[in-house]
Amino acid sequence: MEPIVYLDNNATTPLAPEVLEAMLPYLRERYGNPSSIHRLGRQSHEALAHSRRVVADFLGANPDEIVFTAGGTEADNLAIVGTSVAAGFGERRHLVASNIEHHAVLAALRHLETLGWEVTSVSADASGRLDPERLASALRSDTLLVSVMAANNETGVLQPIAELASAAHGVGAWFHTDAVQACGKIPVDVRAWGVDLLSLSAHKFYGPNGVGALYIKSGVPCTPICYGGGQERALRPGTENVAAIVGLAEACRQAQARLGTEADELARMRDALEAHVVERISGSHVNGVGAPRTPNTVNLRFDGIDGRELVAALDDAGFGVSTGAACDAGATGSHVLIGMGLDRDAVQGSIRVSLGRYTVEEEVRSFLVALERAVESVRTHRHFIEA
Numbered sequence: 001m002e003p004i005v006y007l008d009n010n011a012t013t014p015l016a017p018e019v020l021e022a023m024l025p026y027l028r029e030r031y032g033n034p035s036s037i038h039r040l041g042r043q044s045h046e047a048l049a050h051s052r053r054v055v056a057d058f059l060g061a062n063p064d065e066i067v068f069t070a071g072g073t074e075a076d077n078l079a080i081v082g083t084s085v086a087a088g089f090g091e092r093r094h095l096v097a098s099n100i101e102h103h104a105v106l107a108a109l110r111h112l113e114t115l116g117w118e119v120t121s122v123s124a125d126a127s128g129r130l131d132p133e134r135l136a137s138a139l140r141s142d143t144l145l146v147s148v149m150a151a152n153n154e155t156g157v158l159q160p161i162a163e164l165a166s167a168a169h170g171v172g173a174w175f176h177t178d179a180v181q182a183c184g185k186i187p188v189d190v191r192a193w194g195v196d197l198l199s200l201s202a203h204k205f206y207g208p209n210g211v212g213a214l215y216i217k218s219g220v221p222c223t224p225i226c227y228g229g230g231q232e233r234a235l236r237p238g239t240e241n242v243a244a245i246v247g248l249a250e251a252c253r254q255a256q257a258r259l260g261t262e263a264d265e266l267a268r269m270r271d272a273l274e275a276h277v278v279e280r281i282s283g284s285h286v287n288g289v290g291a292p293r294t295p296n297t298v299n300l301r302f303d304g305i306d307g308r309e310l311v312a313a314l315d316d317a318g319f320g321v322s323t324g325a326a327c328d329a330g331a332t333g334s335h336v337l338i339g340m341g342l343d344r345d346a347v348q349g350s351i352r353v354s355l356g357r358y359t360v361e362e363e364v365r366s367f368l369v370a371l372e373r374a375v376e377s378v379r380t381h382r383h384f385i386e387a
């Protein structure tokens with residue numbers, strides 16, 4: 001396959017070499033089951049305990065507040081279904097989320113709705129932000145849980161998590177944040193944010209696929225969503241994926257060490273990219289502009305364009321970008337952009353460009369050249385673009 005300039009880091013990131021190095025011994029000779037009593041087992045058990053300390057430190061949490069999961073989707077499901085089922089059909093059966101959450105949150109809420117919970121969706125504003133006062137007006141004395149993502153996967157827009165969490169606590173509700181797109185991009189501190197539950201996923205910040213974690217603040221009741229042995233305090237039964245968990249911990253360590261400088265560098269490239277596009281390509285706009293955003297994410301909108309054609313044309317030219325979340329690739333388009341009030345044509349005309357740790361300026365420059373050509377080509381219905 002031809003090499004690609006990879007600008008789709010919000011979909012997934014390449015594995016960092018340091019992460020792979022840390023994982024390899026656990027894929028080769030350190031294969032013990034962490035529940036085994038012999039020395040190989042104890043070695044894996046110690047690796048798990050160490051990884052838990054590293055992840056907890058990364059989030060400002062205690063190690064016993066971390067549950068390893070098989071990724072962000074599972075962490076979101078455990079947070080939402082686990083706390084709801086733990087509360088049972090008691091006095092609090094009302095759940096609240098923004099209308100721009102990831103499907104991992106929205107589908108879990110829809111499932112609970114079919115089982116008798118009541119769900120309220122609160123709309124983001126045109127810039128993709130959720131106003132804490134707007135959230136407050138949706139809260140009730142029977143609200144059990146509020147779930148609002150820290151950073152949006154399509155626009156990168158950041159939510160005022162501390163204020164939103166404080167509003168939820170005002171009515172005695174728990175607050176969960178899906179921080180899958182925030183971890184590794186902005187500082188994340190569960191105590192500073194005041195959240196009760198927080199989800200993360202390793203493959204969004206240079207760790208392996210299929211591993212994540214849920215922070216559950218000490219004292220927050222949560223039941224498992226699958227059943228088996230006693231691993232992860234019985235909240236996530238099943239033999240632990242030690243190599244992946246070690247990889248997650250190394251990804252956290254790397255992110256912690258690089259956060260400030262990496263974010264500055266990405267923000268500089270992102271700002272230059274956006275300025276160039278808006279100046280050079282007529283009928284172009286930046287979705288979510290004006291709101292605080294993750295430093296790597298650009299959501300661009302072009303008048304008179306089908307974003308899917310543009311993504312295909314850029315792929316032909318050797319550049320990997322996307323129309324948004326993979327789950328929204330169908331005909332209806334992004335629920336996030338619709339949720340921000342964009343009309344159908346504007347939603348269809350949008351693409352996401354997400355830079356990453358390994359993006360270099362030269363790639364951004366060549367992308368901009370290809371983008372100008374691709375937009376012109378798609379607008380005039382010529383699908384072939386010279387690289």
Ligand code: PLP
Binds near residue numbers: 178
């Ligand atoms: N939440 C957000 C905001 C995401 O961007 C994603 C991944 O696309 C997920 C949850 C799901 O994470 P995972 O792919 O690890 O299941």
